[in-house]
Amino acid sequence: MGSRADKEEEYMKKRDERVERYEKDLQDLRVKDAEEYNQLKIKLETDVQVGKESDNSKNCLPTDDPDGRKIFAK
Numbered sequence: 001m002g003s004r005a006d007k008e009e010e011y012m013k014k015r016d017e018r019v020e021r022y023e024k025d026l027q028d029l030r031v032k033d034a035e036e037y038n039q040l041k042i043k044l045e046t047d048v049q050v051g052k053e054s055d056n057s058k059n060c061l062p063t064d065d066p067d068g069r070k071i072f073a074k
Contacts, residue, residue, distance in 0.1 A: 002010070
């Protein structure tokens with residue numbers, strides 16, 4: 001059976017390994033979260049742009065001119 005110093009040293013090694021693993025896991029989660037955030041941001045910006053284009057096209061609806069011609073009103 002090991003001495004107290006040996007047990008403390010073993011404990012500290014295992015603790016350091018856990019700390020390193022947790023730090024790596026945390027960094028991996030940060031990277032994954034940043035990637036998901038950027039993808040969502042691009043999607044939402046695209047959706048907003050498509051929505052603005054859709055609104056602009058709705059504002060240009062053809063109407064009948066008194067002379068019977070089609071004109072586009074804004």
